[in-house]
């Protein structure tokens with residue numbers, strides 16, 4: 001066995017350049033897989049996390065009859081004692097924060113330009129509103145008692161030609177089915193680096209939104225953030241809410257995302273297979289070439305009594321070594337590349353996927369699970385690729401091998 | 407004792423529609439300790455006959471009996487085992503494994519036969535001494551001359567103490583001096599160890615070493631003379 005390993009190792013050394021490039025093909029493939037999976041994990045992870053932080057929270061409590069798509073403002077479709085419910089939930093250990101929010105559909109116009117907007121009444125002081133406060137790029141953030149100030153996203157400001165301090169007219173629906181108009185001052189412009197969100201969402205202080213929509217102290221939802229996403233399933237049973245309310249988790253609220261993720265995963269699996277197939281064919285090629293070149297040598301080994309099985313082992317040992325070398329190269333290149341994109345990210349801009357909070361920059365995120373799986377997968381595929389040439393070598397008839405022209 | 411018995415062996419090569427009768431019914435018996443030359447013009451069937459005797463190939467018809475055992479009935483692995491245990495080969499081209507040193511090449515059959523490291527070392531050194539290559543033990547084949555390579559091949563053929571050594575034109579690629587040296591060594595080993603040698607050649611100087619000369623012509627034995 002040692003001798004076989006020694007021979008295999010020296011055989012690879014005999015044609016160093018070829019061995020190196022074959023290993024590199026495996027390594028390059030693995031590196032690409034690692035990078036791709038990390039980018040996808042980064043994108044998925046950050047997309048879901050930002051959807052949770054910006055839009056849906058981990059959990060929402062709202063009236064059973066509430067229809068998200070209509071942003072209904074009828075009292076019976078709203079939570080009637082939002083502070084009480086929110087405080088009760090906030091008292092739970094796993095809960096980071098719980099805060100009432102009010103949603104209304106509205107319309108902003110400035111001069112000749114106008115745009116539909118999702119008016120969101122928030123408690124500016126709640127930690128759940130931090131991403132918006134931190135996102136302010138010009139002007140100031142909201143105060144709870146502002147009565148004629150609003151916060152708009154950068155894309156909307158651009159579209160309406162608005163700058164901080166400009167006036168803008170807001171029309172929105174009220175609880176009793178009327179439309180209410182008022183002129184506001186743009187107090188601040190924010191960005192969350194998420195185009196679909198920033199281009200539609202306009203913030204008002206909750207009290208002002210309630211007043212303007214005539215919903216008094218009602219809220220559309222109680223927006224709940226947990227200490228960690230993984231706690232979601234364990235928190236839900238601990239919540240006791242009255243029967244006219246219902247509990248929605250981020251999974252319910254991001255159905256589109258969850259579907260998109262499944263879709264993307266299967267799409268990516270195809271890419272994985274293509275990359276693996278390329279690496280495998282390089283290995284098969286190298287080893288077949290090596291089998292042909294060494295026809296006579298195989299004949300000699302067979303003539304001195306080496307059984308087919310051992311000859312096969314010899315070639316399998318070579319492909320294993322290529323696999324080990326390739327995987328090591330791949331790990332180094334892949335991890336370094338991932339690290340680079342983990343720190344620097346890469347800019348994709350607005351992907352035009354409406355309704356999805358996909359950030360404009362993806363930060364690669366390497367998970368141990370992906371790393372281990374891809375490494376094993378590459379290794380196994382490389383070994384399998386080595387199988388055919390090895391079998392070919394072991395089946396060679398000694399006479400034919402010996403007659404082969406030099 | 408009879409080491410090799412060939413009974414009515416034919417071998418037909420078929421390439422497409424073309425049939426070549428390489429052996430047309432050969433009968434031959436070789437006794438232990440013989441130093442026999444197979445001679446005959448190119449294409450007369452010498453190599454084919456050596457391959458039959460060496461269990462490298464199987465006859466189209468007839469029987470090949472090596473050491474009392476009918477080898478025509480053996481499967482691939484059994485034939486490999488047979489070669490490993492009882493037959494040593496020396497080829498016209500110096501068939502060493504290029505990645506292994508002279509020492510390791512000679513050691514190879516011993517490894518395949520599962521000898522202990524100590525046994526191997528003793529045996530390899532003894533053989534390298536017999537072919538006068540002790541100082542070349544750690545050289546790779548490409549660092550050796552043709553004559554030296556062929557002597558390593560002889561040492562390797564002898565490694566696992568076979569009863570029979572088959573050599574196919576062992577001196578064809580060597581100059582006169584080296585050819586003579588190789589033949590002298592083979593003859594010496596034949597005398598000292600009693601191992602049977604069968605070698606194909608058409609070199610008259612090599613034929614002169616033989617104690618028996620079997621002449622092939624068109625796949626048949628034409629003449630069989632002992633001196």
Ligand SMILES: Nc1ncnc2c1ncn2[C@@H]1O[C@H](COP(=O)(O)OP(=O)(O)O)[C@@H](O)[C@H]1O
Nearest residue numbers: 419421426428447448449450451452453454455
């Ligand atoms: N593998 C083969 N396929 C077809 N014909 C072959 C093959 N090997 C040998 N022959 C033919 O068989 C005959 C005997 O060949 P060989 O045994 O090599 O003769 P020698 O060794 O005496 O030169 C020749 O006519 C040769 O062309």
Ligand SMILES: [Mg+2]
Nearest residue numbers: 452453454574
């Ligand atoms: Mg020949």
